[in-house]
Amino acid sequence: MKKNIIAPRTLSGFMELLPQEQAVFNKIKSVLEGVYSSFGFFPLDTPVLEYSEILLAKAGGETEKQLYRFSKGDTDLTMRFDLTVPLAKYVAKNAGNLSFPFKRYQIGKVYRGERTQRGRFREFYQSDIDIIGDGQLSIINDAEIPAIIYNIFTKLGINDFTVRINNRKVLNGFYDMLGFGEQSQDIMRIVDKIDKIGQENVIEELGKIGVETEKANRLIEFIRIDGSCAEVVSKLKQLGDNEIYLQGVSELEQVTSLISSFGVPEKFFKIDLSIARGLDYYTGTVYETTLTAHPEIGSVCSGGRYDNLAEYYTERKLPGVGMSIGLTRLFYILNEKNYINKNDFGSPCDAMIIPMANDENYSQTLAYAVKIGAYLRENGISTQIYYENKKFKGKISYADKLSIPNVVFIGEDEIKNGVITVKNLKTHEQQTLAQDKAVEFIVSNKKQSGSLVIMGEEDA
RNA sequence: GUGGGUAUAGCGUAGCUGGUUAACGCGUCAGUUUGUGGCACUGAAGACCAUCGGUUCGAAUCCGAUUAUCCACCCCA
Secondary structure (H helix, E strand, C coil), X not given: CCCCCCCCXXXXXXXXXXXXXXXXXXXXXXXXXXXXXXXXXXXXXXCCEEEHHHHCCCCCCHHHHCCCEEEECCEEEEECCCCHHHXXXXXXXXXXXXXXXXEEEEEEEEECCCCCEXXXXXXXXXXXXXXXXXXXXXXXXXXXXXXXXXXXXXXXXXXXXXXXXXXXXXXXXXXXXXXCCCCHHHXXXXXXXXXXXXXXXXXXXXXXXXXXXXXXXXXXHHHCCCCCHHHHHHHHHCCCCCHHHHHXXXXXXXXXXXXXXXXXCHHHEEECXXXXXXXXXXXXXXXXXXXXXXXXXXXXXXXXXXXCCCCCCCCCCCCEEEEEEEHHHHHHHHHHCCCECHHHHCCCCCEEEEECCCCCXXXXXXXXXXXXXXXXXXXXXXXXXXXXXXXXXXXXXXXXXXXXXXXXXXXXXXXXXXXXXXXXXXXXXXXXXXXXXXXXXXXXXXXXXXXXXXXXXXXX
């Protein structure tokens, strides 16, 4: 009689990882948390579900079409599609109990019912940080954000990224000077595609919405301004006298020079006047981070400055600056490109104890193994014990497959002499030692681990 | 939402213009004589060839629909 088996499927656009991949993912996550904490950000968590009226306060157009929205009883619910809107609600609701500037980080899943594509998911992790001021917020914060991005990426071992920086006031001011009014948003969107579709097509598309070729050319000339940050800034200064424009240029100048003060080398950031995406609520500095070798995947991290975070939920003016790492996308790319150091970081624990015994003295051996396990854990070594009564080979190859770096053999001799035998499966080094020495042995091997991400030359 | 491609074991693929027991690699499991793994060798399990219908003596192979999935657009992390 065959049971009716239901095919085990996962919804499209919902990432599900194998154990070792998940272990690495979580380690990446903890690197982010570590860096955020080191800059003084509080952790925050908010519900995945919110009242629709909260999340939809501002939404319109595209976002609205992509929502997971449903009713339960009389309640109209929506799944969060980013972490910024919930933050706005949270800050507005708790403003009285928060100290400003309020710095928070939040790593959580968000949901968008988009058509899935490579590197584009329906459920994905965003890793956000924001600094919210009460009434005002220093421009220095705008420079701290890229410094944090730099810290995170280099700590992960990613050495091939560029934080591209622009300022919305510069764009708006320049557009004003060219006399683009309402169209600015559409123009930005087209211009932003220049890397993808080329200059010719941009001019053509601009023409379609009524931009004269002469202006289109000036626009392209403008966004193509290149060079070091200082060079770009000095070129920009000569290009206009519009008040907003000049304010933007000045902000851009301050931010980029401050980033250097934070110790970020110039090769990791640049002014890019073409970036314009995700701009709906940004009002000043904007960032976009891409992996230099893989621009096709798009942005893995973006953010910027906004004047008023929570205008829909409070009268209070709360300016802020923040950014969001597309953690799922980032992980997906790294994984796909084989950049991830699974051998060193995919292991569930530091050591596995193998009790070696036949049936007669099995319980005695196991008792000793459990004791040793507890001892190792007390000394900071994550340890599991192989309890199943399998052949030796099966046990050790289990450790091998899980990339557990050390195995501990416990048998008659060890019990008799009160020692344990430790073997490092990577170096093949094996020693029979007293417990405390064994701990040292394992710890010293542990330190040799490299970085989480190895950006390779195998890239073709 | 618009346009195009694909659908064969857990995964990656082969199967040419329709012809009987659907092949291979990886993975999984077992074994190569019981305290030393990764390698090698041997073997096993695992697929009603996405679903439904049609053409045909005969369909994984041709046609249609459905569903899923991928790519591009859109938008974005």
